[in-house]
Structures are given as structure tokens and as C-alpha cells.
Amino acid sequence: MSKQNNAPPTALKRLLRDPQAIVVISILVILGLAIIIGPLLSQFDPARTDLGSALAPMGENGHILGADSAGRDILTRLLFGGRNSILGALLAVSVAVGIGTTSGLIAGYFGKWFDTLSNNAASLLQAVPGMVILLAARSVIGPSMWWMMAIFGVLLSAGTFRLVRSTVHSVRNELYVDAARVSGLTDWRIIFKHVLRVVRGPVLIQAGFLMMIGLAIQAGIEILGLGDPGMISWGGMLSDAFARILVAPQLMLWPSVMLATFCLCLTLLANSLRDALDGTQRTSPATIRKVNREIRAEMAAEAAFYADNPIMMGEDELLHIEALKVGYAAPDGSITEIIHGIDLQVNRGEVVGLIGESGSGKTQTAFAAMRLLSEGGSILSGRVVWKGRDLSTVSEAEMSTIRGTEIAYIPQEPMSNLDPSFTIGYQLMEPMRHHLRISKKEARARALDLLRRVEITDPERVFKSYPHQVSGGMAQRVLIAASISCEPDLLIADEPTTALDVTVQAEILDLLRKVQAETGVGILMVTHNFGIVADLCDRVAVMQLGEIVERGDTVTMFKTHDHPYTKQLFSAILDPEEIREPYVAPSGAPSPAAASLVDTSLVEEAEGRLETKTVSKGASA
Numbered sequence: 001m002s003k004q005n006n007a008p009p010t011a012l013k014r015l016l017r018d019p020q021a022i023v024v025i026s027i028l029v030i031l032g033l034a035i036i037i038g039p040l041l042s043q044f045d046p047a048r049t050d051l052g053s054a055l056a057p058m059g060e061n062g063h064i065l066g067a068d069s070a071g072r073d074i075l076t077r078l079l080f081g082g083r084n085s086i087l088g089a090l091l092a093v094s095v096a097v098g099i100g101t102t103s104g105l106i107a108g109y110f111g112k113w114f115d116t117l118s119n120n121a122a123s124l125l126q127a128v129p130g131m132v133i134l135l136a137a138r139s140v141i142g143p144s145m146w147w148m149m150a151i152f153g154v155l156l157s158a159g160t161f162r163l164v165r166s167t168v169h170s171v172r173n174e175l176y177v178d179a180a181r182v183s184g185l186t187d188w189r190i191i192f193k194h195v196l197r198v199v200r201g202p203v204l205i206q207a208g209f210l211m212m213i214g215l216a217i218q219a220g221i222e223i224l225g226l227g228d229p230g231m232i233s234w235g236g237m238l239s240d241a242f243a244r245i246l247v248a249p250q251l252m253l254w255p256s257v258m259l260a261t262f263c264l265c266l267t268l269l270a271n272s273l274r275d276a277l278d279g280t281q282r283t284s285p286a287t288i289r290k291v292n293r294e295i296r297a298e299m300a301a302e303a304a305f306y307a308d309n310p311i312m313m314g315e316d317e318l319l320h321i322e323a324l325k326v327g328y329a330a331p332d333g334s335i336t337e338i339i340h341g342i343d344l345q346v347n348r349g350e351v352v353g354l355i356g357e358s359g360s361g362k363t364q365t366a367f368a369a370m371r372l373l374s375e376g377g378s379i380l381s382g383r384v385v386w387k388g389r390d391l392s393t394v395s396e397a398e399m400s401t402i403r404g405t406e407i408a409y410i411p412q413e414p415m416s417n418l419d420p421s422f423t424i425g426y427q428l429m430e431p432m433r434h435h436l437r438i439s440k441k442e443a444r445a446r447a448l449d450l451l452r453r454v455e456i457t458d459p460e461r462v463f464k465s466y467p468h469q470v471s472g473g474m475a476q477r478v479l480i481a482a483s484i485s486c487e488p489d490l491l492i493a494d495e496p497t498t499a500l501d502v503t504v505q506a507e508i509l510d511l512l513r514k515v516q517a518e519t520g521v522g523i524l525m526v527t528h529n530f531g532i533v534a535d536l537c538d539r540v541a542v543m544q545l546g547e548i549v550e551r552g553d554t555v556t557m558f559k560t561h562d563h564p565y566t567k568q569l570f571s572a573i574l575d576p577e578e579i580r581e582p583y584v585a586p587s588g589a590p591s592p593a594a595a596s597l598v599d600t601s602l603v604e605e606a607e608g609r610l611e612t613k614t615v616s617k618g619a620s621a
Helices: 011-016 019-041 074-110 114-125 130-141 143-172 175-182 187-223 234-243 249-278 284-306 362-370 396-402 423-436 441-452 457-464 472-483 502-519 532-538 556-557 564-571 592-596 601-620
Strands: 319-331 337-345 350-357 379-385 407-410 491-496 523-529 539-544 546-554
Touching: 011 019, 019 074, 019 249, 074 187, 074 234, 074 249, 074 539, 114 130, 114 143, 130 284, 130 491, 130 539, 143 187, 175 187, 187 234, 187 249, 234 249, 234 396, 249 556, 319 362, 319 523, 337 350, 337 362, 337 379, 337 523, 350 362, 350 532, 362 379, 362 407, 362 523, 379 407, 407 472, 423 441, 423 457, 423 472, 472 502, 472 546, 491 539, 502 532, 532 556, 539 556, 546 556, 546 564
Parallel strands: 350 523, 350 539, 407 491, 491 523
Antiparallel strands: 319 337, 319 379, 539 546
16 A cells, blocks of 8 residues: 655656646636637638528537527637637736836845836836726727737736745845855856746636636626637627627627636646646545545554554553554555554653664654644554554544643754744643642742742743743754653654754753653653763654664664664764864964864763663663
């Protein structure tokens, strides 16, 4: 059932995997071919009148869809007129997208005088009534539909300009753009190579919308009788139908159906193409339901086996993960398995490190234990047993009572996990009031006490502050306080020191040790840093590509490790004996900055902690 892709699919493959795109493209291809070759195969001349067949019903005298008031075949005129209607709308869209995208890219990236000038011009174009401009243009250039649609495209370019300009404004100072500048790329190459990729999705959506407007405006001009009387188009057919709506209302049907079908298909295709280019296609609800049915069928068979083979958990064992497999449903209905049958245990008062490189599946394992997998993700098989209950089978309502009160989570990016709309005090009190059912006064007192316990020197000020008013290290302390506010038995810490500087990292680790010693809480430490493992963890499991490849207690693992991947991780640790000598200036004095790089105190401290763990374990034995 699982499927592994070695390389990400191209935009074309993603587009062809989208059922909506396939249906829309099929409709457009069929209609397009009919419009191109249909008139050539028809036995009727679209401009030839036959008064004997005037207003002929469907099927009479060979007229499949009937005839209009002049006896002209409706199907032939419908197909022939589609050429002019679609080409006219395409002309307007091409002008609008060409002018709007180019000027928006330049104005948004460079700014300055061109930004001001083009922004004022766009405001002027949007303020002028479009229909008035088209009527004035017709009085000068005559009833030329091509010129009128080109002018209409200029009017539409203002909306595209504003869309592109605002999008470029939001990305022009991103780090990857700065990196491109540092690497020596020219501004024009950055614009058309990097920035244009960001705006292409919104521009495609806008183009589909503008195409729809172009078809509607062209039809409106024709209905008003301001178009070219010698040109066959859907708007001209609607104009003739409006004039005879009381006599033959069926004449309104077919051009209206063609206009509506094309407008709807173009809009849906633009959405699908945008998703394919950006790689943001969502798995359809039907696919997710199908995958869930398959998973439930497999897990039902497992449930019978687990019922006959219950886990005998130890007295201090909190979390027991057995044969856990996690996968995500792909848009094509397949399942990509990312966790491949891992086993993991966490005991009360124990710190277990789950270590591996980015993408090895550490965080997905933690999310699976908390039932917080992203959309389309599911536990495929195995069980996550918490205090004797299999969390993979409990209801969401029951799981919501376990999260926060029994299992708590510490994220790796503190500033993005605090709501900027509320004070820190409010965000600390709300979970306690909800889970512990205590009053606001009691929650406030507990929150202030928690801030003191995590060594925040001015808890009253921090309590009243908003997240943007505190530092990253203080925000991480706040999250640690929030995680222990409801007195959980297990903390899942997902790289809690990643976004912090080295000094603050050491303080946070000391704080976690203090919390663990005071509360006896078990900790599952997700990390890619062996220094943290040596400093904090009792046991460690090494994870690679969704599998645990080696495990053991920390002291033993640091002394003996057999798996090639574990050896590779250890070889990445700096050996103080192999650090190059400090740079010596020509004057003979070593550079203070370079000399500071050879500070081995952290390595020595980690070694000291390992020796302490060894002695304590020997004494306990």
C-alpha cells in the first residue's frame, strides 16, 4: 500500500494527477477542437441566411441546435463565433498580464520613482469608468472589436499591477533574495528567475479571472449593439436572441452555456495550475476517506491481535510505542510511509533522546504520539500505549483531555507558538482554567508562580507583556512554564533550543533539568545535537529515514556505537584535540577572536556530566 517516490514530481505530473484539472482540460480540449475544426466540417455557412429555416426548432432541416431568426445554423455560428470571442478575450488578457506583470515586478522590486509613477497610473486607470473609455474609443476608431479589447486590456492591467507589486514587496527582502544578491546575480536575473516564481501562481489565478471578464465584457458590448456587425461572436448571438426573447427564448440558451462553461473551466484550470506550479495540491476528502477506510481495515485486524497480546507495561513506564508506522495520503490515492515500524519507551522521571538528522522522522513520531499529524497523515499500524490505553484508537474528545494535562509539548520556535493577539498571562491562564477548572484568581497566582519557577526575574511584567515584548529565550521559558502548568507526566520537547543562541541554550537545558528533578516528569527530547543528549538524556535512540537504527543508555552509546549512521553523527562532533591552532598575527600575538574559538569548556562539561552519570549508576548498582 505504501509508495516511496525517489524524486518529487514535476509540475506537469502534479497537474495530471489532479482530477479536477483532468476534467477541466478534457472539456476545454473537446470544446477547443470543436471550435477549430467544427466549422470546417459543417454543411452550413455561418453567414448564409435561409428565411425558410428562420427560428427552426432543434433537428429540423439538419439544424442540430435549430436556426436563428435569419435561418442561420446555430451550431455552426456557435463554433465559428467561439474563435472570435476567445481570441478577443485572450487579447485583452495578454495585454493586461503583460503590462501589469512587467510593471509590477519592476515597481515592487526597485521601488523609488517608478513605483510612485506606476502606482499613480494604476490608480488613475482604476478610477476611470471602463465602459465610458470603450465607448469613447469606438467613436474614434470605429466598431473594431480587436482595438476595443486591446484598450480594455490596458484598463485591466491596473489590477494585475497591484497584485504583482504587493506580492513582490512581500518577498524582495527575503533571505533567499539577499543570498542571490550576495552570490552576484544581477537584479534582472533575480526578478525573472526567483521573484517571478513567487508571483506566477497569483497571476495565473488573475489571468483566469480576467479571461472571464474579457468574455463577459465582449459579450456585453455586442449585446448593446456596439460591436462589429460583420463579426460572428457569442455576444452577437446573444444580441440577436435578446431582440427575440419573447418569440424564441431558446436562442439564449446555447451561447449562454458556452460562455458559462468556458468561464468556469478557465477559473478552475487556473487554480489547478497554480497548485501544480507551487506544489500545494491538497489531497481530496474522498481520497482521504478511501485511505482511512483501508487503514481502518488493516488496524481492525491488528486490534484483534493486540487484544490477545496486551502489553505488560512496567510500573514506571509511561509511553510505549510498538511497531509504529505513519504515512500520508498522496493526491493520487497512494500512501507514502514515512515511519517504518519503530519501537520506543519512556519511563517516569526519565529523559529519552530521539536523535537524527532533519527529515529522519523525529518530529513525526512525536506528533503521532500526540495524534497531531498534519492533514492526510495517519497511523498506518502499530500502537501508541499511554498508561495502558492505545492512543491510536481513542476518540478525539478523549485525546484532547490527555494533551496538556498528561502529555505536554514544547515547540522549537517559541516566538511563532505564542499568539501575538493575547498577553502572555492570558495564554498561561487559559489552559489551566480549562483543564483544572480553577478560578481566574487562582490561575493568575499559579501563572506568576510558574514564571518564577522558570527563573524569570520580573514575572509581573512578563505576565502583562505581549509576545513581541520579550526575547526568544524568555519566550521559550514561558512555553516551558505553560507545558508544566497542568502538571503533566510526560514532556515532549521538540528541539527546544534550536532557535536560541548558545548561552541561552545552556540556560534552557539547565531549566529543563531543574523541572525534571522537581516534578519527576518524563521527557522525550527530540534533537539533532549529541551535546544535548550527553548533557540531559538517560537513554538515546538514533533515528534515520523513519527507522530507529541504534539505541542504548547515553554513557554506553558514547563509548560504543556500531551502526554506520551513528558513527557518522559522532564523527561530526568537534574533537578539541583536532581543532586548528589559533591564528597568529604577524606581530606574534594571537587573535583574541580566533583564540576564543578554541574554548573547549562545553565539551569538557559534557564529558564531566557523562562521568557523573557513570559514577551515579555504579553507586546505585
